[in-house]
Structure formats: C-alpha cells, structure tokens
Amino acid sequence: MVAALSVAGTAGAQTAEVAPPFVTTPPEVVERMLALAETRGDDVVMDLGSGDGRIVIAAAKQYGARGIGVELDPKLVAAARENAQAAGVAQQTRFLNGDVLKADLSGASVVTAYLLPWLMDALQPKFLAELAPGTRIVSHAFAMSGWEPDATREFPLSGEHAGRTATLYFWVVPAEVRGEWYAAQPEGEWRLEIRQNFQQIEVEGAVGDVPLRTSGAVLRGTHIGWQGEGEGEGGTGRFEGRVLTFQIVGTLTANGASRSIVFARRP
Template sequence: MKRIFRMPSMLVLVALLLAQITACNRSDSPDRLTQREQSSARASSPTERILDVPYVPTPKGVVDRMLDMAQVGSADIVYDLGCGDGRLIITAAKERGARGVGIDLNPARIIESNENATKAKVKDRVTFIQQDLFETDFSEATVLTLYLLPQVNLALRPRILTQMKPGSRVVSHDFDMKEWEPDNVSVIGNSHIYYWVVPANFSGIWNLTMNSEKGSSRYSFIIHQNFQEIEGLALSGSSQKLLKNGRVKGEILEFTVEQRVDGKVVAGKFEGRIVGNSIQGTMRRAGENEPSYAWTAERNPATARPIDGSQKEKGPERQSA
C-alpha cells in the first residue's frame, strides 16, 4: 500500500500549540496536569518524556468509522489508550455491545469518563483506569484504539506486536506507525484513520512435510519477516527457491513457490495457520482443477526473530533454480 504523507489536522496543531503555551503558565488544577507532571515523582526515562499528549476530542463520525473499520462487536474487548472523556469506549459498549477499558493519566478525564458511562448506562461494560499507558497490559484487547502522537505510536509499536494476540486489530486516528504499513486507510473530513491487523511471528527456520500423490516431500523454509511482509527460501536438497508474494494477516500466512512439475514451472500457492511453533496448511498449484495438498511445518524456536524491523537482516538471494 502506498504511504500517505500529510500534515496533521489543524485541530491537532492548535492543540499542540496550546499545550506548549500552557506548559509555561499552568495552574495546579488536576485538569491541567500533563502526563509529564504526573510522572515527576518517578525517575524520568526517555519513554516518560514523550507522554505529553494534548487532549483533543475525537468527532463522533470518526469514532464510528474507527469502530466500523475494526468491525467491533459484542465479542470484543476494546482498549483505548488516552481515552479522554471515554466517548469511544462508551460508544463501543452502548452501540456495539463490546466491553471496553479506557486508559488516561489525567484524573479529571477518568472522572469525566465514569460520569459519561453512568449517563449512558454502560457502567457494567466499561472500566476507566488512571494509568501511564506504557505501564498498561493490553494483552487481552481484541481491538486497540489510539489518538496519540507520532512518537508515542512508534514507542508503543514493539509492545503492540509482542503483547497483542495475532489477529487483534489496531486503529489510530490521524497518525500511522511509519514502517508498519497499514492494512487499510480511511479518510473522513480532515481525519485519516489507519487500520492494522496484528501479524503472527512466522520468522525462523521451518521443517516442512507435504503429502502428495507421489508421496511425502520434505523442505526447509527460511523465513524473514518485517511486520506483515515476509520473504524467504524453500530448500530441498541442493535446490533453493524464493518465496514470493509472502504476506501475513493475523495467524494466516500465504506465499507462492515456483515448482517444476513434468518439465514445466508451476506456481504453488501455500497457505497456513500458525499455532505456537507449528503450522498446518494446504498447497494448491495454479490451475482450476488442481488438487490441494496438506502440509505441516515445525519451527526451531531459537530461530524466531523480532518482526518490528529492530533486527535488520539481509533478505535471501536465489542461488539456484
């Protein structure tokens, strides 16, 4: 997907300017406390120094679009980091039947969120917590929503990829995740909304077994993964073939490998679902009437690598056909 570069909306720019002005002349009222002030009792770290996020309410139309993109329903647990007045969590509970947890460091916002939840009669389905979002365990979330700042999104990115379950959905208002390309982008007015599906980690060395009419075949796969994109090699004896069109969506992996069948080069499409260090899947060659073949694979756990680009590796190069 082609990346969209743009300036933040005027509303966000104004909020940032106001945040800088009030930082020089702020009162002691809880409503004016910033993330940094409330963290001052703790030792300052690079992470804590980027938590100064101004409160800018999300328009109702954008809230609805974010929930639509994530297909939020009654089975979901929605976490909103920097929940403000709780409108997104309350809407998810009241209109979609979801359960929700809102996180905000400002105590005034938490009081306001709880009051709004009571008015909306969804207090039994929502929880609001005054907490540093970087200390929040959101591993139970099936949907994570964000309206933060670019540097905060980037600092959260490794935790999203390691803490959330594959297949969980992430939606961010106005700010993306840089190298982690969104799976979908929606525009409503001056707002851009970015959507991702958390990918499983398929990286590493896999030993694959596939059964066909000619018997059992064994391969080794070396997979490099960068967010939801994969590349790699399929090894069989002295033969090395490149994996092509590799992509991960949640727990599902797909790629193609060109194979020589009866003297012809034929593309075989592999699909599989990961469970821990095991994959079960099917392979089907190009052609309308081609049968599918079951395959399984096991990974050496020690070969798995982070998929957030933190460990740059040179991609595989084809050495022989």
C-alpha cells in the same frame, strides 16, 4: 475542546515529554475507527488515552463489545465513568487511571488511539510484545515509524469540522514467523526460510532438492499464505495456513487437489 490535535508547525519545538492534550475525536470519526477495526460483539476494545470515554462507550453501545479506557487524567477517568453510566454501558466498560506506557494491553482485541507520534512509537514495542497476533490497532491522525499501516483512510469531516480531513491508520498485529521451518512430505522435505519485517514477509526455500520460490506472500495476524513457484511437483500451488506457536498448519492446493501440510519451526 474540539480543535484538531496537530504537530504541524510545532515539530521543531516538540519534545518526547509533551503529553498528548485532551482533544476529542468527532463522533463520525469514532464510528469510522470502530468500523475500520471490524469491531464485533466479542471484542475487547481498549482506547489508549481514553479522554471522556467516547470510543470505549461507542464500542459498547453500538457493537456490544466490552471496553477498557486508560487515561492519565483522573478527572477525565471520572467523567468517562459518568458518561458510560449515562449511556447505559457501565457494566461493559472499565476506565483505568494510569499511563498507557505502563498499562497491560494483553486483554485487548482492538486498540484505538488518538495520541501523538512519539507516544505511538513508544507504544510500538508494547503492541508487538503484549497484543495477541490478529489484534487490530486503529490510530486517529498518527502513524508509527517503521511499521507500515495495513490500511490508511482519509475522509472529509462534516458539521462543525467541515473543511477538515481526518486520517486513520490501521494495523493488524502480525504473528512472529521469521526463521526456518520444515515439513516432511512424500516428495521430500520442505524447507522454508521466512524473512519478516512486521507484516511484510518473503518466503523461499526448497522442496527436496528443488528450489522453492514464492510470490504474493501475505501475513495478516495469524493467517499466512503464498503462491509457490517451484519447478518440482511440490513447489507449485497456493498455500494458506495459520501460524500457531511452534507450527504453521495449512493447506496446499495444486493441480485441483488439496492436502494438509504442518510446518515445524527449526530450533
């Protein structure tokens, strides 16, 4: 089946129980999905609702990645295994028969999906709870409520799909950084308060008694950065760091000099 999976015109009748049907992603879109995810040979690519296995197989064949497909329909699971065998990537791929909502997502470093909006929304808490920060998610056609994509790509299709447009949505699972952080430094204690809405963050606080304001704060996976605009010597400059479980470890560059700062989470 190659018809576009669409909710247009059916939204009123749509219920949460309608399972995404088997509709294939055209090969050129598969390629774009894996490229958008910056797939590498050391990735584990998990396709949720893997159909005939094409995304997992392409990830293994073109990038040397390992792949896992999760699919509700056992006949499609069998077909995907045969396709992987025929493509010479049976050793690198696994196809599991089951419901994506019950699957363990934790081993994936790239997640792909071509499902339906309600199922993307139902998966959202699992993405945040089970996927390691930095995991890339690419969805063909359907976004998630509330969680803005890090990137959206729209492009015209060719061949038998000419005249149609494909849309891809891309997210990087953000580290959890909301709350208060502190670091003892020569100029006084740094106190940060970070507000977080998925990957969007605001950082403010103080260095000693001097208020710290920031601009351009970014969070991408475990990478965090901001431009300090405090009045005191400590507050100015660019901070770039990495979020660990209980620490943010990074480098402050100001006035041509760099130094390390380790922030601890305020309990």
